[in-house]
Amino acid sequence: MWLPCKCTTKYVAAIRRGVSASFLHVLRRGRSSWNSAAFMPESAGFEGVSGRDALHDYSVSHGESFWDAVARQRLSWIRPFDAVQDCDLSQGRIKWFEGGKLNVSVNCLDRHVHTCPERVALIWERDEQGSEVRYTYRELLEMTCRLGNLLRRYGVKKGDCVTIYMPTCPLAVASMLACARIGAAHNVVFAGFSSEALAERIRDAQSSTVITVNQGVRGGKIAELKRTVDAAVQSCPTVQQVFVAMRTEKQVEMTDRDFALEEEMLKEDVVCEPAAMDSEDVLFLLYTSGSTGKPKGLVHTQAGYLLYAALTHRYVFGYHDGDVFGCVADIGWITGHSYTVYGPLANGGTTVLFESTPVYPDPGRYWDMVERLRINQFYGAPTAIRLLIKYGDQWVKKYDRSSLTTLGSVGEPINTEAWEWYNRVVGEGRCPVVDTWWQTETGGICIAPKPSEPDAEIVPGMAMRPFFGIKPVLMDTEGKLLTSNNTSGALCMAQPWPGMARTIHNNHQRFLETYFQPYPGYFFTGDGAYRSQEGYYQITGRLDDVINVSGHRIGTAEIEDVVNQCSAVAESAVIGYSHNIKGQGVYAFVVLKKGVDIQEADLSKQLNNMVSEKIAKYACPDFIQLAKRLPKTRSGKIMRRVLRKVVDSDLDGLGDLSTLDDPAAVQEIIEGHEKLL
Numbered sequence: 001m002w003l004p005c006k007c008t009t010k011y012v013a014a015i016r017r018g019v020s021a022s023f024l025h026v027l028r029r030g031r032s033s034w035n036s037a038a039f040m041p042e043s044a045g046f047e048g049v050s051g052r053d054a055l056h057d058y059s060v061s062h063g064e065s066f067w068d069a070v071a072r073q074r075l076s077w078i079r080p081f082d083a084v085q086d087c088d089l090s091q092g093r094i095k096w097f098e099g100g101k102l103n104v105s106v107n108c109l110d111r112h113v114h115t116c117p118e119r120v121a122l123i124w125e126r127d128e129q130g131s132e133v134r135y136t137y138r139e140l141l142e143m144t145c146r147l148g149n150l151l152r153r154y155g156v157k158k159g160d161c162v163t164i165y166m167p168t169c170p171l172a173v174a175s176m177l178a179c180a181r182i183g184a185a186h187n188v189v190f191a192g193f194s195s196e197a198l199a200e201r202i203r204d205a206q207s208s209t210v211i212t213v214n215q216g217v218r219g220g221k222i223a224e225l226k227r228t229v230d231a232a233v234q235s236c237p238t239v240q241q242v243f244v245a246m247r248t249e250k251q252v253e254m255t256d257r258d259f260a261l262e263e264e265m266l267k268e269d270v271v272c273e274p275a276a277m278d279s280e281d282v283l284f285l286l287y288t289s290g291s292t293g294k295p296k297g298l299v300h301t302q303a304g305y306l307l308y309a310a311l312t313h314r315y316v317f318g319y320h321d322g323d324v325f326g327c328v329a330d331i332g333w334i335t336g337h338s339y340t341v342y343g344p345l346a347n348g349g350t351t352v353l354f355e356s357t358p359v360y361p362d363p364g365r366y367w368d369m370v371e372r373l374r375i376n377q378f379y380g381a382p383t384a385i386r387l388l389i390k391y392g393d394q395w396v397k398k399y400d401r402s403s404l405t406t407l408g409s410v411g412e413p414i415n416t417e418a419w420e421w422y423n424r425v426v427g428e429g430r431c432p433v434v435d436t437w438w439q440t441e442t443g444g445i446c447i448a449p450k451p452s453e454p455d456a457e458i459v460p461g462m463a464m465r466p467f468f469g470i471k472p473v474l475m476d477t478e479g480k481l482l483t484s485n486n487t488s489g490a491l492c493m494a495q496p497w498p499g500m501a502r503t504i505h506n507n508h509q510r511f512l513e514t515y516f517q518p519y520p521g522y523f524f525t526g527d528g529a530y531r532s533q534e535g536y537y538q539i540t541g542r543l544d545d546v547i548n549v550s551g552h553r554i555g556t557a558e559i560e561d562v563v564n565q566c567s568a569v570a571e572s573a574v575i576g577y578s579h580n581i582k583g584q585g586v587y588a589f590v591v592l593k594k595g596v597d598i599q600e601a602d603l604s605k606q607l608n609n610m611v612s613e614k615i616a617k618y619a620c621p622d623f624i625q626l627a628k629r630l631p632k633t634r635s636g637k638i639m640r641r642v643l644r645k646v647v648d649s650d651l652d653g654l655g656d657l658s659t660l661d662d663p664a665a666v667q668e669i670i671e672g673h674e675k676l677l
């Protein structure tokens with residue numbers, strides 16, 4: 001694996017000499033605006049606005065001038081934008097900062113190299129505890145430039161899409177930034193996905209180039225990532241080259257199409273001219289699950305996404321220059337994109353790349369890391385917190401956590417017990433716990449307790465306050481706006497914001513249908529929420545057939561698709577059920593084909609193998625219940641609502657069963673469920 005080299009200062013020298021006039025102009029502007037430490041209201045001239053709530057009101061009622069000022073201040077532009085926004089939610093049209101030109105990698109790297117080249121950008125917390133490696137901004141820029149030049153040499157152009165199938169590591173970050181530098185889009189695929197899931201994403205993105213590692217190392221276990229890529233690219237005719245980085249010493253089989261990444265990088269120059277990108281050019285695709293059909297490649301663009309990631313990173317977590325930010329999410333998810341990579345780097349921060357698991361080599365791993373790296377803001381998932389609670393407080397208390405100032409939570413609702421433990425045991429009651437609600441679609445955090453006035457209350461388990469520029473609303477089942485407080489409904493957004501996704505790759509129609517048609521004029525999140533008497537938001541969970549297993553989003557339809565491919569299976573219905581560690585677990589109802597005789601243990605083995613091969617391990621069913629038939633409506637639709645109630649043991653809540661084709665099916669399902677427990 002590429003290690004930092006202390007001797008090359010060529011890039012810094014090049015910057016000082018002046019790489020190109022326009023480029024230096026960008027750097028100077030970046031520096032001067034960057035150092036204005038004060039938050040927006042006064043410095044940007046929002047007259048008469050003081051305090052957090054007034055600023056929030058202003059950001060919503062004067063969105064144009066708010067985002068105009070923030071975008072000019074926070075980003076370094078090659079060419080300033082002509083218009084702040086051209087959005088119409090009723091049409092699903094979202095455009096920000098048109099006419100502007102910029103380069104995201106310049107914003108994340110060069111401007112910091114110009115002012116403080118030796119500041120640490122990345123701390124790679126390798127799986128092997130205590131072997132962390134630091135990379136300065138200068139080193140990360142060099143790595144990025146070499147990679148950018150390499151991609152260019154292999155024909156990757158502006159507008160192409162590079163698939164990155166790597167664990168969280170510096171070369172993965174440099175690969176993302178190298179794409180941004182030359183104007184290619186990236187498509188990071190979570191390295192836990194199977195070869196089929198990877199192939200599907202490569203094909204949809206039509207990548208000519210894949211970047212991977214020989215092997216991954218996580219929790220002391222080896223994952224044969226190159227082998228997974230080999231299997232995937234067999235069904236991906238667009239792939240022309242695969243670059244393979246060496247995470248371990250192990251030599252892997254290389255074909256004519258494969259190239260050793262580090263060796264190739266050594267041939268490249270450390271200066272790489274950044275492409276001037278339009279604000280609305282694609283920065284990346286990221287595939288995520290929906291309630292129906294195949295995973296969708298959500299598209300994020302350059303300026304709006306970066307601005308929103310940077311702003312939320314700074315203000316939700318109270319990030320200050322010199323802090324160490326520890327987001328433990330994998331870069332394969334949006335959290336890794338926005339809060340391991342883009343937000344912190346745009347802010348010139350020091351960001352931790354966590355390669356391991358919360359329990360490796362023991363359940364003290366996170367807190368040992370906090371002590372060793374002096375982490376100030378820690379950002380993790382409730383599922384890990386719930387897991388760690390089980391092991392006891394001693395694993396936390398063993399380590400010095402005095403560096404911590406803020407604790408973040410993301411990915412799923414955080415239950416009160418987990419919130420209290422995080423707050424009391426991990427944070428010693430001195431660190432605000434920020435439960436952050438957002439989605440791949442939203443690009444960055446939309447609802448969180450911070451920023452707020454210093455002494456403002458935080459209610460356990462509540463995401464609470466909309467971020468600047470965010471206007472959440474609740475809708476009833478008829479699509480009417482719920483205006484009062486102390487009410488629940490479908491969570492929608494009434495106004496566009498710069499970080500929101502622009503489309504689904506190759507399927508704009510699906511984008512419109514999923515997010516903009518359910519409540520015309522609004523962006524529909526797919527989640528339900530409760531608004532308290534005080535006006536605070538609490539997320540109650542998905543309203544569609546998407547479930548959340550250990551913070552990983554998965555459509556039940558995707559799992560059913562695989563289960564139904566099993567030769568013994570006639571049909572199936574998959575639902576989520578409440579699981580005390582994972583948040584939700586996977587429960588599959590399976591109807592066998594007539595005449596099939598199979599042991600339940602064999603069926604379970606077969607289905608687990610199939611799901612982990614076709615999707616990923618986390619999507620495997622925890623329970624498989626055999627059923628003679630599934631409860632259906634007269635029009636043949638499976639009544640999942642009934643199945644959910646049975647599994648939640650809420651038989652009083654079964655509701656109206658009059659549309660059922662055959663009510664006896666429900667009784668059978670209830671009996672089968674009781675037997676399984």
Ligand code: 6R9
Pocket residue numbers: 288333334335409410411412413414435436437438439440441463525526527539540541542548551552553
């Ligand atoms: C960032 C991320 C999005 C879905 C989202 C919601 C759930 C995320 C949450 C939360 C309750 C929170 N979710 N954060 N639910 N409280 N703080 O996780 O993106 O993978 O796209 O998942 O996750 O259901 O709709 P993504």
